[in-house]
Amino acid sequence: MRALVSRRGAGGGVRPYSTTLAAAPVPDPRPLGSGNADDTGLAGSPRPRRAARLVVVGAVVVAVSVVASVGQVWAQKGDAQAGKSVYEKKCALCHGDKGDGKGPAADLLEPRPRDFTTGVYKIRTTVGKVPTDQDLFDVITRGMPGTFMPAWDVLAEKDRWSLVAYLKTFAAEKLKEAPKKQELPKEVAPSAESIKRGKEMFEAIECHKCHGADGRADGPSRPELKDDWGHPIRPANLTKRWTFRGGASRGDIAMRLANGVLGTPMPSFIDSVEKPEDIWHLANFIASLGPESPNYATLLSARAVGAEIPDDPNAEFWTRIAPQNVPLVGQVIIDPRNFNPAIDLVALRAAWNEREIAFHLAWDDPTQSVADPAKKTYADAVSVQFPRALVTGPERPYFLMGDASDAVYLLRWENGKGVVEADANGPTKLAPIAGGMATANAVYANGQYRLVLKRPLASKDAARLAFRPGVFTPVAFQAWDGGAGEAGTRMSLTSWYYLRLEEPQSNRRFVVPPVVAVLTLVAMLLVGRVANRRG
Amino acid sequence: MRRALGGFLALALVAGAAAYVHRPAPAGAQGGGTIEATVTYNGAAQVETLKVNKDTEQCGTEAKIEKVVVGANKGLANAVVSVAGMKGAPTGKKATVDQHGCKFVPHVTAMTPGEVELKNSDGILHNIHTYSTANPSINKAQPKFKKVMSEKFEKPEIIKLTCDVHSWMLGWIAVMPHPFFGVTEGSGVAKIENVPAGKHTLEVWHETLGKQTKEVEVKPGQVAKVSIEMKK
Numbered sequence A: 001m002r003a004l005v006s007r008r009g010a011g012g013g014v015r016p017y018s019t020t021l022a023a024a025p026v027p028d029p030r031p032l033g034s035g036n037a038d039d040t041g042l043a044g045s046p047r048p049r050r051a052a053r054l055v056v057v058g059a060v061v062v063a064v065s066v067v068a069s070v071g072q073v074w075a076q077k078g079d080a081q082a083g084k085s086v087y088e089k090k091c092a093l094c095h096g097d098k099g100d101g102k103g104p105a106a107d108l109l110e111p112r113p114r115d116f117t118t119g120v121y122k123i124r125t126t127v128g129k130v131p132t133d134q135d136l137f138d139v140i141t142r143g144m145p146g147t148f149m150p151a152w153d154v155l156a157e158k159d160r161w162s163l164v165a166y167l168k169t170f171a172a173e174k175l176k177e178a179p180k181k182q183e184l185p186k187e188v189a190p191s192a193e194s195i196k197r198g199k200e201m202f203e204a205i206e207c208h209k210c211h212g213a214d215g216r217a218d219g220p221s222r223p224e225l226k227d228d229w230g231h232p233i234r235p236a237n238l239t240k241r242w243t244f245r246g247g248a249s250r251g252d253i254a255m256r257l258a259n260g261v262l263g264t265p266m267p268s269f270i271d272s273v274e275k276p277e278d279i280w281h282l283a284n285f286i287a288s289l290g291p292e293s294p295n296y297a298t299l300l301s302a303r304a305v306g307a308e309i310p311d312d313p314n315a316e317f318w319t320r321i322a323p324q325n326v327p328l329v330g331q332v333i334i335d336p337r338n339f340n341p342a343i344d345l346v347a348l349r350a351a352w353n354e355r356e357i358a359f360h361l362a363w364d365d366p367t368q369s370v371a372d373p374a375k376k377t378y379a380d381a382v383s384v385q386f387p388r389a390l391v392t393g394p395e396r397p398y399f400l401m402g403d404a405s406d407a408v409y410l411l412r413w414e415n416g417k418g419v420v421e422a423d424a425n426g427p428t429k430l431a432p433i434a435g436g437m438a439t440a441n442a443v444y445a446n447g448q449y450r451l452v453l454k455r456p457l458a459s460k461d462a463a464r465l466a467f468r469p470g471v472f473t474p475v476a477f478q479a480w481d482g483g484a485g486e487a488g489t490r491m492s493l494t495s496w497y498y499l500r501l502e503e504p505q506s507n508r509r510f511v512v513p514p515v516v517a518v519l520t521l522v523a524m525l526l527v528g529r530v531a532n533r534r535g
Numbered sequence B: 001m002r003r004a005l006g007g008f009l010a011l012a013l014v015a016g017a018a019a020y021v022h023r024p025a026p027a028g029a030q031g032g033g034t035i036e037a038t039v040t041y042n043g044a045a046q047v048e049t050l051k052v053n054k055d056t057e058q059c060g061t062e063a064k065i066e067k068v069v070v071g072a073n074k075g076l077a078n079a080v081v082s083v084a085g086m087k088g089a090p091t092g093k094k095a096t097v098d099q100h101g102c103k104f105v106p107h108v109t110a111m112t113p114g115e116v117e118l119k120n121s122d123g124i125l126h127n128i129h130t131y132s133t134a135n136p137s138i139n140k141a142q143p144k145f146k147k148v149m150s151e152k153f154e155k156p157e158i159i160k161l162t163c164d165v166h167s168w169m170l171g172w173i174a175v176m177p178h179p180f181f182g183v184t185e186g187s188g189v190a191k192i193e194n195v196p197a198g199k200h201t202l203e204v205w206h207e208t209l210g211k212q213t214k215e216v217e218v219k220p221g222q223v224a225k226v227s228i229e230m231k232k
């Protein structure tokens, strides 16, 4: 679970909110890496640079290798025989010795590994089925975000080209035609007008049917979607560009729009927009729905406020606090496990005043569900976990909802039921605490929950944690998408994080003092090691 | 008087046109005949229904997936009847498939290699997603403003049509290697005209019930009636 502890810097104002909320006329207090100006300014540039590098490398490889058929685009840049040995070491575990996607680990993976014998590749820059060598090389190099396919940029470029050559041998007959480049209309730079036109087109071509009105993958056709082999498939969440299979840049998005995602329901739109340049307006609009990277938080903070904290999750108050994005992963330690978790991120905003503390949680869930045995669904739920009491030093309860010897304290909210305070001695051993002090207010719209959980700052007894300013309070999160059949141990979760209640009248909330940051990192690493040992 | 003359002329024109349309084709001169095939199925219709959660104005509130459609006298609709082993130039006639009421209309289209016009008279997003092996598979969006698209299918094969937006939408395009084919109507009847005289094998294909063949002899200028019962 140590991988949960991100090593990137703190901060990052990611906006999982709808554009309307994000566009609130309040300056983002933590502009680091956030906002669209930043994204759009950078967009597109990394790829051409990389492409140029690859072209150079490719040229060298071609020159060095003996392949000499001039003018043959489909020429081999790598050596299939050399590729075979790399494949058997690195790829066969999932994709299988025969390339049929049936490796020993395949059954654990969702989405399933690609069956190379079909010759069908999702991500192409070509018209029709046959990808370019470069397309295959790029997928190997950067992986498939949002899936188990990692980026193989650790392999030597020569080995990756050899893999390309070997992969093609699995479907030589189906890939024998020369690839035909998909031309894109002239690029349109992002601008307010372009984004506006893109939104119009987004509505006109009904992207929402699958991707949802706000792009959160909650469209009405979602439950019906199947890939070409009849396996259920999820539409992309357009507010989470970093999970796009074919890359997050505007150029990548434009290409996916133009020629679709092969073998999936995502169709080609190049001939199905009003004007060709609409492809770019659409790409610009989609890029405006979310940041290119989630900028996960490492240290969480709760803002000190002198005023009332609103219960309404949509109150303007909350838009003035930058979201702190926390990644969640599937629970795979205890059976039944959750290898394909539905919820991968919770955005936390927290505030406190002298009386109470409030946690504003936002997370995407395509369906609002309650327990329904006939449909095999459960109530959507989320919980925020703390130790029962603050202790000094790195010792904390087992992150997975405590264990027999050491309980955790939970604020657990369930759709339709509200919030309960509970002790837990493990994921299936919850005991509600008498005399509940917590309140909850939740709204659900367009594929997103927003929830405000509140509790008095102090505790009236020893059963629950008392929050104290300035103290690094361990905190962890769990979430369940009941509509996807998640309940009990089938959850997504985090390891321990630290939450710090900012001290009042402090303007230091903009900057975490570097010394504290370093100390925290050290503590986290220590604790990560402890958690690891215990896990 | 002028009116009477006008009426007569109009009548003559219509009659002439009708005669032209109904003329038993020039191939008759080469000694061809007509096959009238009746395809039957001695079983129940197979229809799946599905609650619709979107576009109910166009699609209705309940969608039907008609896997086997049986009409009067056990007549089986949507079967492709063709004469095996024939050769012949494409008809040059453009086939048309409409997306209407969130259904492919007709459910089964047969055509010779060439172009097919894909219409969207629903005025909502559909996507034409084909499953084929000889022809390139396509998956093209057809939004509301794209009233007509054209696609080329050059190689003979039976192509499945689906729409991912409306998962129940299912249709078939049979690209035939020659023009001697027909698709059965609700009564189970398909007519194939201008078939050269002689003994032939009739082939029937149905999406759910599979394939069947039957021998038939065609005599010049005559209608050869043949019934074929599809097995369960």
Ligand SMILES: [Cu+2]
Pocket: B102, B125, B126, B127, B163, B164, B165, B166, B169
């Ligand atoms: Cu449709």
